[in-house]
Amino acid sequence: MVNVALIGHGVVGSGVAEILINDNALVNExxxxxxxxxxxxxxxxxxxxxxxxxFIKDFNRILEDDSVRVVAEMMGxxxxxxxFSKQCLLAGKSVVTSNKELVAAKGAELLEIAxxxxxxxxxEASVGGGIPILRPMAQCLAANHIESITGILxxxxxxxxxxxxxxxxxxxxxxxxxxxxxxxxxxxxxxxEGHDACRKICILAALGFGKHVYPDQVSxxxxxxxxxxxVEYADRxxxxxxxxxxxxxxxDGHISATVRPTLVPREHILSGVHGVFNAIVVNGDKxxxxxxxxxxxxxxxxxxxxxxxILDCAKHLTSRKxxxxxxxxxxxVITPDKACRLYVYAKAEDYDALCKxxxxxxxxxxxxxxxxxxxIALITANEPESTLREKCAALCADTVKxxxxxx
Amino acid sequence: MVNVALIGHGVVGSGVAEILINDNALVNExxxxxxxxxxxxxxxxxxxxxxxxxFIKDFNRILEDDSVRVVAEMMGxxxxxxxFSKQCLLAGKSVVTSNKELVAAKGAELLEIAxxxxxxxxxEASVGGGIPILRPMAQCLAANHIESITGILxxxxxxxxxxxxxxxxxxxxxxxxxxxxxxxxxxxxxxxEGHDACRKICILAALGFGKHVYPDQVSxxxxxxxxxxxVEYADRxxxxxxxxxxxxxxxDGHISATVRPTLVPREHILSGVHGVFNAIVVNGDKxxxxxxxxxxxxxxxxxxxxxxxILDCAKHLTSRKxxxxxxxxxxxVITPDKACRLYVYAKAEDYDALCKxxxxxxxxxxxxxxxxxxxIALITANEPESTLREKCAALCADTVKxxxxxx
Numbered sequence: 006m007v008n009v010a011l012i013g014h015g016v017v018g019s020g021v022a023e024i025l026i027n028d029n030a031l032v033n034e035x036x037x038x039x040x041x042x043x044x045x046x047x048x049x050x051x052x053x054x055x056x057x058x059x060f061i062k063d064f065n066r067i068l069e070d071d072s073v074r075v076v077a078e079m080m081g082x083x084x085x086x087x088x089f090s091k092q093c094l095l096a097g098k099s100v101v102t103s104n105k106e107l108v109a110a111k112g113a114e115l116l117e118i119a120x121x122x123x124x125x126x127x128x129e130a131s132v133g134g135g136i137p138i139l140r141p142m143a144q145c146l147a148a149n150h151i152e153s154i155t156g157i158l159x160x161x162x163x164x165x166x167x168x169x170x171x172x173x174x175x176x177x178x179x180x181x182x183x184x185x186x187x188x189x190x191x192x193x194x195x196x197x198e199g200h201d202a203c204r205k206i207c208i209l210a211a212l213g214f215g216k217h218v219y220p221d222q223v224s225x226x227x228x229x230x231x232x233x234x235x236v237e238y239a240d241r242x243x244x245x246x247x248x249x250x251x252x253x254x255x256x257d258g259h260i261s262a263t264v265r266p267t268l269v270p271r272e273h274i275l276s277g278v279h280g281v282f283n284a285i286v287v288n289g290d291k292x293x294x295x296x297x298x299x300x301x302x303x304x305x306x307x308x309x310x311x312x313x314x315i316l317d318c319a320k321h322l323t324s325r326k327x328x329x330x331x332x333x334x335x336x337x338v339i340t341p342d343k344a345c346r347l348y349v350y351a352k353a354e355d356y357d358a359l360c361k362x363x364x365x366x367x368x369x370x371x372x373x374x375x376x377x378x379x380x381i382a383l384i385t386a387n388e389p390e391s392t393l394r395e396k397c398a399a400l401c402a403d404t405v406k407x408x409x410x411x412x
Numbered sequence: 413m414v415n416v417a418l419i420g421h422g423v424v425g426s427g428v429a430e431i432l433i434n435d436n437a438l439v440n441e442x443x444x445x446x447x448x449x450x451x452x453x454x455x456x457x458x459x460x461x462x463x464x465x466x467f468i469k470d471f472n473r474i475l476e477d478d479s480v481r482v483v484a485e486m487m488g489x490x491x492x493x494x495x496f497s498k499q500c501l502l503a504g505k506s507v508v509t510s511n512k513e514l515v516a517a518k519g520a521e522l523l524e525i526a527x528x529x530x531x532x533x534x535x536e537a538s539v540g541g542g543i544p545i546l547r548p549m550a551q552c553l554a555a556n557h558i559e560s561i562t563g564i565l566x567x568x569x570x571x572x573x574x575x576x577x578x579x580x581x582x583x584x585x586x587x588x589x590x591x592x593x594x595x596x597x598x599x600x601x602x603x604x605e606g607h608d609a610c611r612k613i614c615i616l617a618a619l620g621f622g623k624h625v626y627p628d629q630v631s632x633x634x635x636x637x638x639x640x641x642x643v644e645y646a647d648r649x650x651x652x653x654x655x656x657x658x659x660x661x662x663x664d665g666h667i668s669a670t671v672r673p674t675l676v677p678r679e680h681i682l683s684g685v686h687g688v689f690n691a692i693v694v695n696g697d698k699x700x701x702x703x704x705x706x707x708x709x710x711x712x713x714x715x716x717x718x719x720x721x722i723l724d725c726a727k728h729l730t731s732r733k734x735x736x737x738x739x740x741x742x743x744x745v746i747t748p749d750k751a752c753r754l755y756v757y758a759k760a761e762d763y764d765a766l767c768k769x770x771x772x773x774x775x776x777x778x779x780x781x782x783x784x785x786x787x788i789a790l791i792t793a794n795e796p797e798s799t800l801r802e803k804c805a806a807l808c809a810d811t812v813k814x815x816x817x818x819x
Contacts, residue, residue: 024555024698035554129552135699137544137552145536145544147442148431148719274705277684284703291431291716292542292706296691298681299702309698312555324731 006039007319010067012089013079014047014060017103017130020308021077025315026056032312036319043073068092075318077311078102087111094118094126099318103130103311109204113217113332125326127314132205133158133283135306136299142212142287143328149289151213153253155411158205160281160301161189161196162228162248166266167279169236170245176231188281188302198227199264202250206262209285210252214260217333218252224340226265230406235350238382241373242348244268245276249411259339268348268384268410275411342391346412351402352380358401366396384410413446414726417474419496420486421454421467424510424537427715428484432722433463439719443726450480475499482725484718485509494518501525501533506725510537510718516611520624520739532733534721539612540565540690542713543706549619549694550735556696558620560660562818565612567688567708568596568603569635569655573673574686576643577652583638595688595709605634606671609657613669616692617659621667624740625659631747633672637813642757645789648780649755651675652683656818666746675755675791675817682818749798753819758809759787765808773803791817 009025011018025032025042032040044067045060064085067073076093078100080086086107090100095118102108108115108128119126129139133156142151157163161183168179180197183189195201203225207218228248239246249267252260269276274296278284283301288294300306317326349367353359356379363372363381372383385393397405416432418425432439432449439447451474452467471492474480483500485507487493493514497507502525509515515522515535526533536546540563549558564570568590575586587604590596602608610632614625635655646653656674659667676683681703685691690708695701707713724733756774760766763786770779770788779790792800804812 020698028555031557032555135696136702137548140552141544141548144724145547145717145720147723148435148439148716150438272686274684277681279679289542289716291712293710293713295543295704295706297702297704300700303700305698306700309555309696310552313552316554317551321731324728 006041007036007074007322008041008043008072009075009077009315009319010044010046010073011042011077011079012046012067013081014045014049014051015079016304017307017311018045018047018079020304021079021311021315022056024308024312032316036316038319040316040319043070064089068096073098074322075099075101075315077315078104079311080104081106083107083110090115091118094122094124097122097124099125099322101311101314101318102128103307104128105131105204105208109207109220112208112211113330116329120325120329123323123325125318125321127317127326127328128208129314130307130310132208133285133297133299134301134303135309136283136285136297136301138209138285138297139212139328141297143326146287146289146292149291151254152288152290153251154206154209154213154285154287155249155251155275156206156209156285157247157275157278157283158202158250158285158301159196159248160283161193162202163278163283164188164281166228166231166246166248169231169233170240173233175233176229197229199225199248202248202264206250206252206264210260210262211330212328213252213287214254215330216337217330218260218262218338219333222338223262223264228266231266235406235408238350238373239268239348242268242384243271244410245271246408247275247278255339255341259337261341262338266408268408270410270412273411342389344387344389345393346387346410347385347390347393348382348408348410349385349397350380350382350406351400352378352404353402354379355401362399362401366399384412413448414443414481414729415448415450415479416482416484416722416726417451417453417480418449418484418486419453419474420488421452421456421458422486423711424714424718425452425454425486427711428486428718428722429463431715431719439723443723445726447723447726450477471496475503480505481729482506482508482722484722485511486718487511488513490514490517497522498525501529501531504529504531506532506729508718508721508725509535510714511535512538512611512615516614516627519615519618520737523736527732527736530730530732532725532728534724534733534735535615536721537714537717539615540692540704540706541708541710542716543690543692543704543708545616545692545704546619546735548704550733553694553696553699556698558661559695559697560658561613561616561620561692561694562656562658562682563613563616563692564654564682564685564690565609565657565692565708566603566655567690568600569609570685570690571595571688573635573638573653573655576638576640577647580640582640583636604636606632606655609655609671613657613659613671617667617669618737619735620659620694621661622737623744624737625667625669625745626740629745630669630671635673638673642813642815645757645780646675646755649675649791650678651817652678653815654682654685662746662748666744668748669745673815675815677817677819680818749796751794751796752800753794753817754792754797754800755789755815755817756792756804757787757789757813758807759785759811760809761786762808769806769808773806791819
């Protein structure tokens with residue numbers, strides 16, 4: 006018998022309890038052993054649940070019970086999730102989590118403790134909800150050098166952008182709809198400003214390239230500046246705007262990492278990822294592009310990923326999984342001046358001067374000109390980003406907006 | 413040190429040798445041990461390779477060498493691949509393969525021997541080339557009841573259909589182009605008639621639903637009957653035609669399994685899978701739809717999947733992976749009469765009678781009528797398949813073609 010403790014009985018935690026307890030036959034069949042949820046730690050009471058007697062309020066009962074071999078932390082936030090996880094690992098228990106904030110902040114340290122104690126620290130649910138991504142990257146791509154990771158990692162922003170694209174809804178109205186549907190929090194900052202996607206690309210980059218990436222090392226830009234005008238111009242260039250998180254292997258052991266609204270050409274596989282779905286394209290030197298797609302959030306999808314990690318730990322109480330990376334460094338993440346194609350939007354009271362300067366700087370590109378609103382939009386040729394930005398600076402414009410593309 | 417033997421030095425085998433020998437540092441880092449390719453079995457000589465001294469022609473040298481713990485079989489075909497794999501497993505060696513024909517025919521038996529001998533039999537490369545699909549299904553979806561598996565599993569037919577759709581090329585010309593590009597064999601029967609996709613859905617169904625499915629239990633239809641006319645009508649219904657392999661959980665412990673050309677609506681994620689790419693949509697009761705996408709064939713992509721399995725075996729010499737299923741039965745695969753929407757094409761010299769009978773049978777559907785060529789095309793409403801087929805039989809037509817849809 007393998008005893009398990011659950012920390013947190015919120016959306017994800019209650020889903021995990023339901024799977025492990027109500028679907029116990031499936032679970033036991035998978036691990037060829039009996040899995041028992043011994044404790045559920047939550048400050049609230051749940052007297053109506055058939056397993057209400059398993060709820061506790063004192064973390065130390067889990068920590069001090071040597072019969073508990075696997076602990077699932079589903080509290081969210083950094084504290085006390087960090088302390089609880091660390092103490093459990095130090096006590097020789099495997100720990101599983103859906104807490105992306107914690108893994109992005111403290112993953113390297115917690116993985117190192119797990120390694121020392123010969124237990125597992127798994128967090129498949131922290132990226133892409135129910136989408137299998139971390140384990141396939143670590144195991145199935147083991148014979149690859151990963152070149153880049155490109156993803157739509159936040160369902161809320163993808164839902165909002167999708168509503169703008171398909172239904173011509175304003176950003177504000179789409180956000181309100183997302184909140185009304187429960188896809189966005191009352192305070193939507195973490196989603197809208199890209200912080201959630203940033204944490205996830207940190208975890209993917211760490212696993213793919215081997216060193217911890219801290220959220221503040223990632224250049225992060227949200228979607229609140231995207232207008233219906235941008236969406237329409239993108240459409241005329243046969244593109245859709247998505248919040249794209251990307252990490253790339255660069256020269257000399259460095260990587261680059263960004264989160265930003267990006268024009269995705271309609272022939273790109275990521276352009277077909279609609280609504281609250283997430284998708285991650287991993288480019289391996291042997292496999293080429295692989296894509297993993299599915300619901301990036303939701304109670305049962307996320308609970309399914311946490312549960313699979315729990316089963317994996319229960320099956321491998323004494324053997325360790327591949328998942329690991331080392332600590333990063335201040336200069337690990339760089340901003341290289343790579344060749345790229347940019348989307349450029351510009352507006353000027355002096356429309357003639359704007360057009361003239363655009364023709365002079367970007368004469369070889371298709372420029373969409375809108376005399377009525379005194380604005381232009383174009384997608385540049387493929388040149389070093391610094392060169393393109395110099396050209397943009399030379400535009401006679403009152404406003405210039407620049408977005409990256411996946412061309 | 414872990415000694416490995418490779419059987420077969422063809423396209424995939426030579427790719428695996430390159431990865432394991434030339435990229436040895438990466439490989440050793442992944443398994444935290446030294447992996448050594450001790451033998452490569454092939455009837456041909458490769459005197460110019462730097463590792464030409466490792467080639468042997470006698471299988472028994474591998475079988476009798478107890479220091480060889482992992483054997484990769486990459487010969488293809490049933491014999492002697494079956495005998496070699498069985499003997500290696502019986503001798504307590506883990507076996508890895510890319511041989512879908514063998515796994516589809518003998519998987520249950522070989523997995524059972526592996527279980528008895530406490531070694532692994534892994535075959536990630538047998539489905540979807542470099543796409544991680546079997547391990548994610550077995551491990552990451554462990555807490556799910558899988559409801560259905562739907563895939564584009566054959567790159568050759570997808571390439572041909574894509575050429576028909578995008579370039580308006582005839583089936584014959586597209587096939588010739590695929591052959592000229594090396595995507596199709598000189599004898600393209602296994603691809604074109606769906607046998608290759610059939611073997612792969614057998615493996616996916618066995619893993620997903622727990623019992624072996626034999627290729628002759630799967631209703632299999634190829635793409636050679638698809639005309640440019642069908643492709644054009646599909647386009648007018650906002651669909652693309654794909655060769656879709658599907659297995660579904662049905663009532664009372666049965667499953668259904670089919671391979672057939674299918675109309676895929678453009679809003680379906682599988683409609684965006686172009687060229688030689690493959691993709692598999694797995695529906696789990698907790699995760700909902702997940703999609704796995706990538707190159708389904710090719711030397712290094714497939715070799716990457718075989719190599720990852722070898723590394724997994726080398727890391728887990730004494731512990732077993734989830735992968736397993738039991739033998740099937742004659743009545744395991746059924747053909748239920750489910751509600752569906754069908755594409756119907758009909759042609760008749762007596763065009764007026766055809767139209768009249770179509771209006772009578774399918775009056776509630778949009779019917780595309782082509783008086784010039786005396787043919788019609790329609791997509792039915794959602795009704796039991798038997799009812800729809802009765803209605804089709806009542807059409808006053810000289811020719812009727814019926815295709816399934818993913819509506």
